[in-house]
Amino acid sequence: MAELIDGKMISTLIKDECKEKVAEYKKQGISICLAVIQVGNDPASSVYVNNKKKACAYIGIDSLSYELPEETTQEELLALIEELNQKKEVNGILVQLPVPKHIDEKTIINAISPKKDVDGFHPQSVGSLCIGQPGFVSCTPAGIIELLKRTNVDISGKHCVVIGRSNIVGKPMALLMLRENATVTVTHSKTKNLKEITKQADILIVAIGKPKFVNSSYVKDGAVVIDVGIHRNEDNKLCGDVDFESVKTIASAITPVPGGVGPMTIAMLMKNCVDSVSLQQEN
Numbered sequence: 001m002a003e004l005i006d007g008k009m010i011s012t013l014i015k016d017e018c019k020e021k022v023a024e025y026k027k028q029g030i031s032i033c034l035a036v037i038q039v040g041n042d043p044a045s046s047v048y049v050n051n052k053k054k055a056c057a058y059i060g061i062d063s064l065s066y067e068l069p070e071e072t073t074q075e076e077l078l079a080l081i082e083e084l085n086q087k088k089e090v091n092g093i094l095v096q097l098p099v100p101k102h103i104d105e106k107t108i109i110n111a112i113s114p115k116k117d118v119d120g121f122h123p124q125s126v127g128s129l130c131i132g133q134p135g136f137v138s139c140t141p142a143g144i145i146e147l148l149k150r151t152n153v154d155i156s157g158k159h160c161v162v163i164g165r166s167n168i169v170g171k172p173m174a175l176l177m178l179r180e181n182a183t184v185t186v187t188h189s190k191t192k193n194l195k196e197i198t199k200q201a202d203i204l205i206v207a208i209g210k211p212k213f214v215n216s217s218y219v220k221d222g223a224v225v226i227d228v229g230i231h232r233n234e235d236n237k238l239c240g241d242v243d244f245e246s247v248k249t250i251a252s253a254i255t256p257v258p259g260g261v262g263p264m265t266i267a268m269l270m271k272n273c274v275d276s277v278s279l280q281q282e283n
């Protein structure tokens with residue numbers, strides 16, 4: 001039976017480490033501030049934004065909250081981002097996605113200064129990750145690396161198969177695993193014979209966005225399986241992209257949903273906010 005990779009516990013450790021660093025910075029007269037912008041009042045976004053603000057409060061990071069009406073124009077949003085880019089006391093800027101349809105997501109991501117891009121979505125951040133330069137890394141994949149390292153999963157030389165190639169999970173995940181010296185295969189919706197490929201994985205990372213898609217027939221005996229997916233099933237219960245009950249019988253370690261990858265995303269956002277201080281000092 002697979003070992004459970006406890007994202008709840010590991011995310012708490014990371015948040016407590018952040019809290020200590022923030023306290024050290026405070027002693028040196030340095031405070032950290034995250035600006036969180038939400039346009040419109042999508043209920044799921046409101047929950048995410050509130051959780052981020054709560055995590056800031058727990059860690060001792062100041063948060064500035066901008067709740068803008070749905071009809072905010074792209075120009076108005078860009079003007080606010082530019083104002084925050086210029087503000088010395090703001091270390092990180094986060095625009096909660098998705099933005100309303102009349103606003104172009106790419107333009108917004110590109111407008112955030114790469115020095116304050118704590119989500120790690122700016123093309124400069126992604127480019128820096130690609131060529132191994134310092135910069136912010138997308139929180140969910142960065143959290144998965146922490147999960148693997150802190151449960152003593154050896155990455156170097158292992159075959160890692162990533163299912164999914166999205167800009168926020170699949171692609172940065174593949175780059176991070178490469179940085180950790182894994183041999184990486186990226187699969188996606190046009191991949192042929194998916195099972196044949198996933199069955200070769202020592203580490204299988206599933207970000208396909210389809211509930212319980214991956215069952216034990218996709219998994220090699222003893223593989224480590226990371227489930228990025230979050231869905232609500234017909235009984236309103238959370239489930240992942242992996243059929244946990246089936247895969248746990250064959251994997252050596254597995255992340256549950258909830259309590260696996262999910263809590264790591266906010267913890268890594270907090271870590272990015274803390275790291276912003278040294279990144280901004282370097283520049």
Ligand code: NAD
Nearest residue numbers: 140164165166169188189207208209228229230261262265
């Ligand atoms: P996405 O929809 O942008 O990407 C899904 C990817 O799966 C695509 O690249 C697509 O090519 C691939 N895919 C689709 N069908 C496939 C198939 N049959 N075979 C192989 N590949 C296929 O999703 P995303 O934003 O990367 O998110 C993936 C999942 O992770 C979702 O369930 C999402 O809710 C979840 N998620 C969780 C967190 C978290 O904090 N835990 C963060 C981000 C996303």
